[in-house]
Amino acid sequence: MGRLFWKFFLCILLAQVAATIGVGGVFWLRDQARQRATPVLDSGPPAAIALDAAAATLRHGGLPALRSLLPDMRRPQLFVLDASRHELLGRAVPAELMHAVERELRDGAQGGDSAVWRGARRLVGPGGEHYIAFVSRDFGRQIGRVGREAGLQDGLRDGAGPDTLTPGLGPGPGPRRRIGQSVVIGATVLASLLFAALLAWYFSRPIRALRSAFEAAAAGDLAPRFGPGAKGGDELVDLGRDFDRMSARLRALMDGQRRLLHDVSHELRSPLARMQAALGLAHQQPDKIGITLERIERESNRMDKLIGELLTLSRLEASPDVLRREPVDLVELVDGLVADARFEAGQVRAADGHGTALRVDFDADDSVNVSGDPDLLWSALENVVRNAARHGAPGGVVTVSVRAADGVARVEVCDRGPGIAPEDLPAIFQPFFRSGASRTGVDGHGLGLAIAQRVVQAHDGEIVVANRDGGGLQVTITLPADGR
Amino acid sequence: MNHVLLIDDDVELVGMFAEYLEQEGFSVTCMHNGEDGARAALTGGYAIAVLDVMMPGAGGIEALRQIRAGSRMPVLMLTARGDDADRILGLELGADDYVAKPCTPRELTARVRAILRRTQAVPESGPGVVLSVGKLTMLPEQRRATWDGQHLDLTSTEFNLLEVLARNAGRPVSKNDLSEQGLGRPLARFDRNIDVHLSSLRHKLGPLADGRSCLQTIYRQGYQLIKE
Numbered sequence: 001m002g003r004l005f006w007k008f009f010l011c012i013l014l015a016q017v018a019a020t021i022g023v024g025g026v027f028w029l030r031d032q033a034r035q036r037a038t039p040v041l042d043s044g045p046p047a048a049i050a051l052d053a054a055a056a057t058l059r060h061g062g063l064p065a066l067r068s069l070l071p072d073m074r075r076p077q078l079f080v081l082d083a084s085r086h087e088l089l090g091r092a093v094p095a096e097l098m099h100a101v102e103r104e105l106r107d108g109a110q111g112g113d114s115a116v117w118r119g120a121r122r123l124v125g126p127g128g129e130h131y132i133a134f135v136s137r138d139f140g141r142q143i144g145r146v147g148r149e150a151g152l153q154d155g156l157r158d159g160a161g162p163d164t165l166t167p168g169l170g171p172g173p174g175p176r177r178r179i180g181q182s183v184v185i186g187a188t189v190l191a192s193l194l195f196a197a198l199l200a201w202y203f204s205r206p207i208r209a210l211r212s213a214f215e216a217a218a219a220g221d222l223a224p225r226f227g228p229g230a231k232g233g234d235e236l237v238d239l240g241r242d243f244d245r246m247s248a249r250l251r252a253l254m255d256g257q258r259r260l261l262h263d264v265s266h267e268l269r270s271p272l273a274r275m276q277a278a279l280g281l282a283h284q285q286p287d288k289i290g291i292t293l294e295r296i297e298r299e300s301n302r303m304d305k306l307i308g309e310l311l312t313l314s315r316l317e318a319s320p321d322v323l324r325r326e327p328v329d330l331v332e333l334v335d336g337l338v339a340d341a342r343f344e345a346g347q348v349r350a351a352d353g354h355g356t357a358l359r360v361d362f363d364a365d366d367s368v369n370v371s372g373d374p375d376l377l378w379s380a381l382e383n384v385v386r387n388a389a390r391h392g393a394p395g396g397v398v399t400v401s402v403r404a405a406d407g408v409a410r411v412e413v414c415d416r417g418p419g420i421a422p423e424d425l426p427a428i429f430q431p432f433f434r435s436g437a438s439r440t441g442v443d444g445h446g447l448g449l450a451i452a453q454r455v456v457q458a459h460d461g462e463i464v465v466a467n468r469d470g471g472g473l474q475v476t477i478t479l480p481a482d483g484r
Numbered sequence: 485m486n487h488v489l490l491i492d493d494d495v496e497l498v499g500m501f502a503e504y505l506e507q508e509g510f511s512v513t514c515m516h517n518g519e520d521g522a523r524a525a526l527t528g529g530y531a532i533a534v535l536d537v538m539m540p541g542a543g544g545i546e547a548l549r550q551i552r553a554g555s556r557m558p559v560l561m562l563t564a565r566g567d568d569a570d571r572i573l574g575l576e577l578g579a580d581d582y583v584a585k586p587c588t589p590r591e592l593t594a595r596v597r598a599i600l601r602r603t604q605a606v607p608e609s610g611p612g613v614v615l616s617v618g619k620l621t622m623l624p625e626q627r628r629a630t631w632d633g634q635h636l637d638l639t640s641t642e643f644n645l646l647e648v649l650a651r652n653a654g655r656p657v658s659k660n661d662l663s664e665q666g667l668g669r670p671l672a673r674f675d676r677n678i679d680v681h682l683s684s685l686r687h688k689l690g691p692l693a694d695g696r697s698c699l700q701t702i703y704r705q706g707y708q709l710i711k712e
């Protein structure tokens with residue numbers, strides 16, 4: 001149980017205790033007020049009937065008849081006082097009741113109308129003696145009710161009507177009543193403790209689970225912990241799910257970085273291995289040092305290019321938004337690239353001596369302007385065009401087109417090479433990915449398309465690779481065209 | 485018999501290795517993918533195969549599996565430096581030894597020579613010598629071994645290591661001695677080569693009468709072939 005648990009626990013407990021005291025206080029005050037102004041004198045129709053009966057009995061049967069009537073009148077209970085204010089049956093009459101009787105009689109005398117709904121009445125006996133008769137509601141049953149009253153007070157918390165609470169008129173709470181009260185208070189406190197603990201546990205449990213998840217993540221364990229279960233749930237469950245999503249994303253990123261590092265070391269090792277082999281040959285055959293030096297130069301150039309591409313890639317991934325924005329004419333840019341590609345194709349033909357020359361067709365609008373970083377756009381498009389020239393060589397023709405339409409600049413590069421296996425298409429933009437056909441023999445590291453994709457995305461554009469009908473690959477780049 | 489088969493997808497590298505090895509008096513054939521390499525190796529015309537297990541996909545490992553399925557010829561693996569998983573998998577599949585890439589051609593040549601020397605070595609104990617330890621019988625001259633009358637199918641490295649242990653039966657042999665006498669090179673740091681080969685040997689040799697393996701690991705000393 002952590003600190004949070006105890007904070008929750010104490011807060012909830014405090015709130016419960018405050019609420020209990022508040023509600024209890026309200027009822028206690030009401031109880032007090034009611035006791036003070038108790039309408040103990042019954043003035044309803046049954047009381048009037050009882051008083052009429054008493055008057056008739058006294059008139060016709062005299063005092064003995066009245067005396068014998070009194071014990072039979074249980075509900076409503078009838079009291080009769082003689083002239084010296086003694087109850088006929090010797091029952092004690094509380095002072096409050098006496099006051100109420102006197103007040104009633106006084107009011108009756110002032111109002112003059114003594115026949116209607118009065119709780120007390122002056123009676124005159126056959127011998128002319130004066131009596132005071134009155135009816136008390138419930139008086140005399142108090143003692144028998146004490147036990148139930150505690151239960152009623154308890155029931156009151158459940159929302160029972162206040163009418164069931166009859167004010168006590170007895171001579172103060174008895175010992176049984178006190179025991180009952182303390183049992184009730186104890187049970188209430190216990191229940192409140194229990195609920196407070198339950199609530200505190202309920203709130204602090206998911207937070208503790210989250211905390212352990214954070215600790216595990218800090219220690220490097222990014223496995224999902226909350227699971228996709230518990231479909232609904234409150235904000236805390238949502239928080240757990242969010243945490244899982246976050247750690248999954250982090251895991252994917254870390255795996256990607258690890259794979260990248262592995263690939264980078266592998267890719268750097270290949271030129272190194274060739275350099276070492278070349279050095280070994282140089283040691284073995286010092287007379288061929290020229291060829292060896294050429295080889296070493298070639299390998300070091302490759303490594304330099306690889307590292308440059310890696311840096312570009314990591315810069316793009318670190319801050320894809322920080323870009324130089326200049327107006328760039330895509331037609332001019334691609335035209336330069338196509339010229340390079342044609343030149344290289346011519347060189348290859350000259351070197352091989354074969355007749356199968358690669359033809360590069362270029363088809364464009366007058367000018368297509370976009371705004372962006374010219375160097376990055378150059379390298380992205382260069383990678384795409386070079387790819388096409390390299391892999392499309394067997395097809396003999398590469399078609400490049402640059403068009404502007406509906407505020408979108410579209411560059412299409414199509415070749416008639418072997419294309420890409422459909423299952424490899426989704427992976428083609430991953431760094432160091434090379435599809436089976438191009439893994440061997442072709443120079444390159446598999447970074448070109450990865451860089452092109454990052455560049456195009458940084459310019460709010462889109463790059464799509466698809467196999468063409470009839471063989472070959474089509475790369476389509478769309479960029480938002482410059483408004484002017 | 486010094487015809488070397490080089491199997492590696494790096495055409496330029498293989499070309500340079502071939503040139504170097506040819507200068508050193510070997511005849512060399514190059515293959516640039518696993519399938520062709522395995523097919524060539526199984527023709528039986530080569531003394532040793534040098535195989536890059538890091539060829540794309542499962543190319544290298546698959547080629548090794550195919551070679552071992554049909555031949556016990558010596559196989560030297562080229563592995564990535566620091567990549568233990570490939571290395572141990574290769575040794576378990578029956579490669580004789582490995583060289584970490586990048587390596588100098590001199591290193592590669594030395595390793596090829598060491599393997600060829602011990603596989604083609606004429607036993608110094610003279611003809612007709614029979615090593616017999618318990619149920620194990622070895623004929624070094626014919627490079628044949630039997631366990632309880634059953635022929636044992638051992639790679640050349642496994643045979644060499646078992647021979648060293650058999651000659652020292654009942655005594656522990658340190659890993660360094662095993663490496664020098666069995667593999668023809670000193671033990672390198674973090675070298676799991678011996679352990680992997682010995683583990684493979686344990687599977688091939690049957691258990692003793694009481695169910696124990698006859699090859700015992702002696703903590704910090706090496707391995708011992710139990711003499712009964």
